[in-house]
Amino acid sequence: MIQKKICLLGAFSVGKTSLIKRYVDSIFEEKYLTTVGVKIDKKLVEIERQKVMMMIWDLAGEDDFCKLQVSYLRGASGYILVGDPTRPHTLDRLFCLHKKAQKNIGNIPAIIALNKHDLCNQWSLSFAHREELEELQQPILNTSAKTGDQVQSLFIDLATQMLSN
Amino acid sequence: MTLLARTFQGFNQWVLREVSEQCFEPITPRPQALSPLFKLDDEFLHIGEQWPFLLHFLYDAKAHWIEQHAQPLISGIWLEDCQGKEIALEASALYVDGESLLIVHEIERKYGETAYRLQSSRDHLLVEEELEREVARRTRQIIAREEQISLCLLAAAGCRDEETGAHIRRIGLYSAVMAEALGWGIDQVDHIRMAAPMHDIGKIGIPDYILQKPGALENDERSLMETHAAIGASMLSDTGIEMMDMARDIAQCHHERWDGSGYPKGLRGEEIPIAARITAIVDIYDALVHKRVYKPAYSEEKTYDIMSSMSGSHLDPRLFELFQQNLAQIQAIRQQVQD
Incomplete structure (x- = not known):
């Protein structure tokens, strides 16, 4: 069985833990509980007839006082960048984290989750943000941990990318 | 039990000495809070894939021990699932008297305070x-x-x-x-x-x-x-x-x-x-x-x-x-x- 490490990166309160909980345990909790440190979840999936154990590292969200410890990215085969378009400044944090990840672990598969799609009527992405997202040239999925929309695809698409990498 | 060992145990800290690659010998008794999580194998703790965070930390700890630093290298907080409950842990690596030491702390109180502050x-x-x-x-x-x-x-x-x-x-x-x-x-x-x-x-x-x-x-x-x-x-x-x-x-x-x-x-x-x-x-x-x-x-x-x-x-x-x-x-x- 292949084992792959993936990391979830993003500003605080964008829904990283909720995406993992939805994917691994099929649950969603409305209340925001901040993640402290690191929590690793495992999920066994089968992709192209290969069993893959995904080691999903939920890393504490970034803010101005709490920065990502880049050593946690070591050994990752892919990462998910999570942004919350209802809070457009979280996209700026997403771009910074992408650069940080690329600098430290190189060009490995990545995927962007624009989360809280159930609140898409409150999304306020500027033209500049959309352009910058396109420039990253990474797959983008509109996800909702609340409804489960695109959550499965998010992890499976990344795993597929990682296997073909 | 030495006074030092009792002190470590009282603080829910478990001190281990590296004996070989990923293999550690406890030098203080295992605190009660860590017992359900860390099972010993012939009196030794073998750190493998079952503790991915700790295994990841060992990579940095190794470099720290090779450079014989006496001041601790701290892993940062991580959470382990244990019997349906989350346990907050932190590890430190330090080099003392020619020994590579690994300390695993159960940090429920520190975690609670940090989580409260951050939240x-x-x-x-x-x-x-x-x-x-x-x-x-x-x-x-x-x-x-x-x-x-x-x-x-x-x-x-x-x-x-x-x-x-x-x-x-x-x-x-x-x-x-x-x-x-x-x-x-x-x-x-x-x-x-x-x-x-x-x-x-x-x-x-x-x-x-x-x-x-x-x-x-x-x-x-x-x-x-x-x-x-x-x-x-x-x-x-x-x-x-x-x-x-x-x-x-x-x-x-x-x-x-x-x-x-x-x-x-x-x-x-x-x-x-x-x-x-x-x-x-x-x-x-x-x-x-x-x-x-x-x-x-x-x-x-x-x-x-x-x-x-x-x-x-x-x-x-x-x-x-x-x-x-x-x-x-x-x-x-x-x-x-x-x-």
Whole structure:
């Protein structure tokens, strides 16, 4: 069985833990509980007839006082960048984290989750943000941990990318 | 049990000595809180894939031990699931008396305090963000309302001549395109979008027999007509509002010419406020491509030829170049905003 490490990166309160909980345990909790440190979840999936154990590292969200410890990215085969378009400044944090990840672990598969799609009527992405997202040239999925929309695809698409990498 | 061992146990810390690759021998008793999580194998702890975070930390710990650092290297907090409960842990690596030591701490209290502190500060930040969004939303509503009122009043004023509501809106939107292309900030773009439509507001003070005269104006009539710039500027003065100051400059200077041959002051080049130079270009464009009592609507080609011949004499050549570069957007506005 292949084992792959993936990391979830993003500003605080964008829904990283909720995406993992939805994917691994099929649950969603409305209340925001901040993640402290690191929590690793495992999920066994089968992709192209290969069993893959995904080691999903939920890393504490970034803010101005709490920065990502880049050593946690070591050994990752892919990462998910999570942004919350209802809070457009979280996209700026997403771009910074992408650069940080690329600098430290190189060009490995990545995927962007624009989360809280159930609140898409409150999304306020500027033209500049959309352009910058396109420039990253990474797959983008509109996800909702609340409804489960695109959550499965998010992890499976990344795993597929990682296997073909 | 030594006093030191009891102390470590009391603090829920477990001290282990590295004996071989990923294999550790406990040198203090395992604290109760860690017992269900870490099972010993022949009195040794083998750190493998079952503890991925700890295994990951060993990589950094190894380098720390090789360099024989006595000060601890801290792993940072991580959580392990144990019998349906989450246990908060932290590990330290240090090198003491020729031994590579690994200390695993159960840090329920520290975790609780850190989580409480972080949660409070982030809840506070989220409330602040929400309030900022609400203020921004309401400010946008106020600006939109002000803009709408101003456009209605301008359209009412324009009823006396042939200035239509759509023309007034287009002038604002064209000017905003130019301002964005110049890299102005969002506030300045908003200002010119609202200020440029007021360029001819002074015409309210011009008698009907001049304003509505179908033929060419006599010299004295023309002189009177030209006072609309000063009348407009006077109407828009002394408000203490930044956008209105820009509107005043535009009203006063939109008939000035790049070569100094315009009115009312004969300003030249960059003496003419840039907002007025922008408005002059888009006002001429809109007047040329639409029908007036004294002329038919000209084609885009003919308009372009006429304006090209004005560039450098009547119009700011650099701004006219920018206008050409953004013509597609200008034309789209022309198509969308019709009476």
